[in-house]
Amino acid sequence: MNKKESDTLSETPEDDKEASDTSSNAEASSTNEAETPKPEAVKEVKKEDFKSLYLRSVADLENFRKRVAKDKQDIIKMANGSLIESLLPVIDTMKLGLQAADNQPEAADIKKGFEMVLEQLNRALQENGLVELSPDGSLFDPNLHESISYQASDTVPEDHVIQTVRSGYTLNDRLIRAANVIVSSGKETS
Numbered sequence: 001m002n003k004k005e006s007d008t009l010s011e012t013p014e015d016d017k018e019a020s021d022t023s024s025n026a027e028a029s030s031t032n033e034a035e036t037p038k039p040e041a042v043k044e045v046k047k048e049d050f051k052s053l054y055l056r057s058v059a060d061l062e063n064f065r066k067r068v069a070k071d072k073q074d075i076i077k078m079a080n081g082s083l084i085e086s087l088l089p090v091i092d093t094m095k096l097g098l099q100a101a102d103n104q105p106e107a108a109d110i111k112k113g114f115e116m117v118l119e120q121l122n123r124a125l126q127e128n129g130l131v132e133l134s135p136d137g138s139l140f141d142p143n144l145h146e147s148i149s150y151q152a153s154d155t156v157p158e159d160h161v162i163q164t165v166r167s168g169y170t171l172n173d174r175l176i177r178a179a180n181v182i183v184s185s186g187k188e189t190s
Contacts, residue, residue, distance in 0.1 A: 077172045080128055085176055090171060094118045133168035133179045135161045144168060146178040148186040158186035
């Protein structure tokens with residue numbers, strides 16, 4: 001081999017190496033360009049993300065406002081609950097007094113006045129969401145009634161209320177006092 005051929009052979013691998021490095025760099029730069037988004041595309045993606053985040057935040061805020069308004073209404077409905085509960089014994093006492101006045105003919109005028117007062121009090125409480133539970137004759141419901149005794153009865157079916165001893169009350173569909181009742185145990189067996 002002469003010197004020129006050896007120089008040519010020695011240059012070729014280096015040239016090939018440089019050429020392959022250049023082509024590799026060109027390929028790498030083209031793949032990097034494909035992988036890295038252009039600034040306009042990045043801005044568009046960020047814009048969509050921010051828009052989505054904004055819409056979610058607006059929806060969350062609206063849901064929060066609705067929840068707070070509903071909670072506020074519930075609080076207002078139940079705000080008078082303790083006052084109304086403290087009035088229940090007064091109503092019970094008035095009812096007992098009116099029952100006792102039934103046996104006293106000379107107290108008829110006073111009884112009539114107390115009946116009117118009790119009626120006004122009941123009306124005012126009903127306007128604020130109080131409902132009286134007097135379950136005479138209905139099926140015993142342990143969620144609404146408290147059984148104080150069982151009695152045999154030929155006229156009232158088993159597990160039905162014979163008598164309400166003390167009325168129960170619900171305030172805006174929430175039980176605040178269960179009705180005390182006497183429950184039928186069915187027909188008397190000998």
